[in-house]
Amino acid sequence: xxxxxxxxxxxxxxxxxxxxxxxxxxxxxxxxxxxxGKDRGMPALLRGLxxxxxxxxxxxxxxxxxxxxxxSQVANILMYLGPKIGLAPEDEGLRFIANGVQLTIADMVGxxxxxxxxxxxxxxxxxxxxxxxxxxxxxxxxxxxxFMRHFEHLVSHNPDGxxxxxxxxxxxxxxxxxxxxxxxxxxxxxxxxxxxxNYPHLANLRESVRARPNxxxxxxxxxxxxxxxxxxxxxxxxxxxxxx
Amino acid sequence: xxxxxxxxxxxxxxxxxxxxxxxxxxxxxxxxxxxxGKDRGMPALLRGLxxxxxxxxxxxxxxxxxxxxxxSQVANILMYLGPKIGLAPEDEGLRFIANGVQLTIADMVGxxxxxxxxxxxxxxxxxxxxxxxxxxxxxxxxxxxxFMRHFEHLVSHNPDGxxxxxxxxxxxxxxxxxxxxxxxxxxxxxxxxxxxxNYPHLANLRESVRARPNxxxxxxxxxxxxxxxxxxxxxxxxxxxxxx
Numbered sequence: 001x002x003x004x005x006x007x008x009x010x011x012x013x014x015x016x017x018x019x020x021x022x023x024x025x026x027x028x029x030x031x032x033x034x035x036x037g038k039d040r041g042m043p044a045l046l047r048g049l050x051x052x053x054x055x056x057x058x059x060x061x062x063x064x065x066x067x068x069x070x071x072s073q074v075a076n077i078l079m080y081l082g083p084k085i086g087l088a089p090e091d092e093g094l095r096f097i098a099n100g101v102q103l104t105i106a107d108m109v110g111x112x113x114x115x116x117x118x119x120x121x122x123x124x125x126x127x128x129x130x131x132x133x134x135x136x137x138x139x140x141x142x143x144x145x146x147f148m149r150h151f152e153h154l155v156s157h158n159p160d161g162x163x164x165x166x167x168x169x170x171x172x173x174x175x176x177x178x179x180x181x182x183x184x185x186x187x188x189x190x191x192x193x194x195x196x197x198n199y200p201h202l203a204n205l206r207e208s209v210r211a212r213p214n215x216x217x218x219x220x221x222x223x224x225x226x227x228x229x230x231x232x233x234x235x236x237x238x239x240x241x242x243x244x
Numbered sequence: 245x246x247x248x249x250x251x252x253x254x255x256x257x258x259x260x261x262x263x264x265x266x267x268x269x270x271x272x273x274x275x276x277x278x279x280x281g282k283d284r285g286m287p288a289l290l291r292g293l294x295x296x297x298x299x300x301x302x303x304x305x306x307x308x309x310x311x312x313x314x315x316s317q318v319a320n321i322l323m324y325l326g327p328k329i330g331l332a333p334e335d336e337g338l339r340f341i342a343n344g345v346q347l348t349i350a351d352m353v354g355x356x357x358x359x360x361x362x363x364x365x366x367x368x369x370x371x372x373x374x375x376x377x378x379x380x381x382x383x384x385x386x387x388x389x390x391f392m393r394h395f396e397h398l399v400s401h402n403p404d405g406x407x408x409x410x411x412x413x414x415x416x417x418x419x420x421x422x423x424x425x426x427x428x429x430x431x432x433x434x435x436x437x438x439x440x441x442n443y444p445h446l447a448n449l450r451e452s453v454r455a456r457p458n459x460x461x462x463x464x465x466x467x468x469x470x471x472x473x474x475x476x477x478x479x480x481x482x483x484x485x486x487x488x
Contacts, residue, residue, distance in 0.1 A: 059394050114358065119375060119378045120386070121382075138366060138367070153301065158299060158300075
């Protein structure tokens with residue numbers, strides 16, 4: 001039976017971290033809200049979010065159905081899927097290391113969201129633009145370097161790896177770091193100008209993920225939704241600046 | 245060998261979710277930064293955060309050492325510890341359900357933090373007070389009800405439980421929901437005035453966790469640091485208001 005991924009149809013958003021893992025592994029999956037027909041499309045996505053439809057209903061998309069199980073939260077879905085689709089470390093201890101890194105990625109993704117929505121998700125960007133400028137300035141100056149130094153350290157000091165973040169072979173964490181870098185480069189091109197020079201191991205990782213055959217095929221396909229200003233990574237030129 | 249918990253010594257913060265699980269289970273643990281001596285105290289905490297000291301060094305506290313393993317991120321630590329200390333569901337599928345709920349709790353905790361620090365962690369509250377007021381108003385009006393309706397649904401619809409959130413017996417998720425409610429009641433007493441009437445199952449859960457012998461003993465001990473304005477849950481009266 002195919003995995004069913006439930007996520008907003010018009011944006012990469014948090015769902016993209018799951019899509020990349022499913023695509024890289026060649027797993028059989030349905031991107032439910034982007035299909036039409038019975039039990040497909042937005043109505044199916046929204047039905048699954050209704051308290052009452054499932055005893056363990058998810059709080060928000062993305063969520064994944066695997067048979068009777070409904071899993072929520074990106075890092076949780078990836079920790080569940082990883083071993084089944086060959087994208088988690090073999091060693092069980094290392095799986096918890098990988099999950100810890102994935103949750104740090106999730107924290108950074110949350111901060112990316114808040115760079116354009118620092119006051120309220122319920123308000124438009126235009127209604128919190130001034131605050132978004134202040135938050136983005138701090139994000140670019142303090143937070144991008146802090147997170148990226150950390151990830152660079154992990155990749156360059158992974159005792160088992162030759163370019164991977166955790167363990168001896170590629171995992172969903174590497175795919176998520178690729179997506180994080182792609183998103184930051186889209187949203188903040190000026191802030192990321194010197195990225196490759198400052199974080200050479202991350203730059204290598206990014207290119208080696210991009211070159212993976214299934215990923216390359218996916219990125220060139222219509223299944224890869226372009227970055228846009230309804231997702232997590234938004235390019236608002238007024239929020240982007242050089243770090244110094 | 246005792247578990248070693250590494251967290252800032254003067255506040256509950258995110259470390260408290262781990263402390264509650266360790267205390268409830270009666271597990272042998274050391275709260276490293278609150279002790280003195282060799283490999284104890286703040287120097288030990290800071291050493292573990294330095295890139296370079298560990299191949300898989302954590303991004304931020306709390307982190308937990310179990311023998312050679314260093315685990316980071318609250319939800320990850322709890323997912324690792326839960327089965328070992330008898331605070332996770334027996335069923336493996338339900339463990340992923342529990343982890344999903346714990347990550348939703350973590351999302352809400354992040355929003356609590358940002359209610360007083362919407363612009364930058366690096367700035368003082370006083371320097372982002374106006375923005376904190378706007379963010380808190382939206383948090384109280386929209387976010388607390390959205391999260392709490394969800395958690396209330398989980399507890400009241402848990403097919404295996406009689407008051408628990410996931411599975412047939414108490415888990416770390418229940419302890420974390422207790423802490424979340426305690427923290428919200430401390431930070432936003434006016435916003436939470438009608439909490440018990442609106443969320444009766446959560447109110448019951450809160451009291452039944454409080455009454456657990458090891459928790460009651462812990463809460464009455466000096467090991468429980470009082471809530472204060474350096475933690476995640478801060479009582480700034482100017483940010484608190486009735487929801488309606």
